[in-house]
Amino acid sequence: MYNTNYHNCDLSKLQILVTGGAGFIGSNLVRYLLKHGVKKVRVLDDFSNGHRHNLTDFSDLPNFELVEGDIRDLETCKSAMEGMDYVSHQAALGSVPRSIHDPATTNAVNISGFLNMLIALKDSDSVKRMVYAASSSTYGDSKNLPKVEETIGSPLSPYAVTKYVNELYAEVFGSTYDTDVIGLRYFNVFGPNQSSEGAYAAVIPLFMQALKDDTSPQINGDGEQTRDFTFVANAVQANVKAFFASKDAKNEVFNVACGERISVNGLWASLNTAANKKISAQYGPERQGDVRDSLANISKAQRLLGYDPEYSVGEGLKITWDWWIEHMR
Template sequence: MGYQNIVFPKGATFLVTGAAGFVGSNLVEAILKLGYKVRGLDNFSTGKKENVEEFLHNSNFEFIFGDICDFDICLKACKGIDYVLHQAAWGSVPRSIEMPLLYEEINIKGSLNMMEASRQNAVKKFIYASSSSVYGDEPNLPKKEGREGDLLSPYALTKMVDEEYGKLYSKLYGLDTYGLRYFNVYGRRQNPDGVYAAVIPKFIKQLLSNEQPVINGDGRQSRDFTYIENVIEANLKACNASREAAGQAYNIAYGGREYLIDIYHQLCKALDKDIQPKFSDERVGDIKHSNADISKAKELLGYSPSWNFEKGIEAAIKWYILHL
């Protein structure tokens, strides 16, 4: 269970793009703890400098300040790298609806730059972040790979295009690519600030500040909230996956289903707060329900998530209490 016993060849080197972001910084930390060398790439457009500062004294860590939209930077970052964990992207469905051109530039062109740079540098494995948003309006639960609906946002489209490029790069060029469809990841270092902040850290910060949180919709929407440790495991197990498993996308979640209003009351109880939320309009582009079938990732990647929602939310709350 987990990833602590995963072994890579001696001297293995990893590149984490978006290294100063939520998922990226947690990947950097985990790989360094396993004793391997990590190069981080970020331009701090959404990531935070403080997320990588603690690693700068580690002789196994190298940081490059740069943009994935700059192909020369991508080539430099991939030089001498065995495994690329490509997390750099702009998230948020609502923001993508407001800024489709920017999402095209960063999430599609930037990802293609990274795949091409990986190919030219003979990288062994290219693991990249996709999203559950690619399921669009497909109503059936649980969500299963190969059964997608109409896309609902530019963000979802960028992730679907990344998957298609990943498929092509495996087929045409022999670059082993693995797309990880994250389902509502949460945990330490996730940014609680701003209008586009993820709901769990945002609620926690507002409750700790005795503010009244806003719930979009009626709160009866459901999500497969996935603790960061499960996502780290998926990335590292994909690095060890077979070539036969390449060129495909995989659901990465716990396989559970939580209703937003229930989570809100759970957070209130854990933080000893009695604050009624405000309800607002549903957000454009949001799906109503999300729950993942993770059998494919279990079978082909050896993915075996050990952090359920209860265990993960307890750890997340403790971290935010210490760091907010």
């Protein structure tokens, strides 16, 4: 992974902050940047979601710096941005079920923390642009397929509310303070470093663990709900290209996906094939706050970011399964 250049500039002159860099997408972005010779990567993480082992490969590198801190503290955000050229803001509390169980903490991290990052950006004299993790959950109850950035519905969870508020704040800061911010609406990202642990783990790592353990996973609902699953390297590409996109992309949001959809049942069948197994799933109740179908129109990202998904879902699943067998218990 990450042999392809997603950038067309000299990274050796740039210092980049990745918040949530010990997390799933953040640590993959850190890997790309360090592999391609960035001058410095600074990671800001409080390890409430991320894992130290995701950073083990980088900890001794001279161009890697770890700052332990919480984005809910404004001074921490300001300090972390000092001297940086670009910021990738991946730190957040994900998970629809978690937000339903604990909306207050989700709000504090995803909204108050995001606002702190915007204030720090506004006050920074070095950062040229901040790219942040938005979410396809913003589309809410909209039935339109494929999803286009300009048409959303009503939020279906506290998490979706927080991610929509991020977009509103970014737009207002852009018009009020002329900050340069780009949002990436991720669609069901999966890949190496994604954890299967905890009550709020995503479906693909849970499926991977079930296959490794030869156990039946539980599928919520009938399994015919569809998703635009997106391999993490495609999300990394979107982040890197967003850093250096033209001013036409400034203060816009973009879908980050493959533009293809597969049912959860189809996903489980594909993973069985990749693992050369035939394990049946069990079915449980539908999960509160979930959308039924999701499919992205990625033409805006293709046009303004130069985004071009390098990996199909099938290719990503094969890479992820091989990584899972090698690295996970």
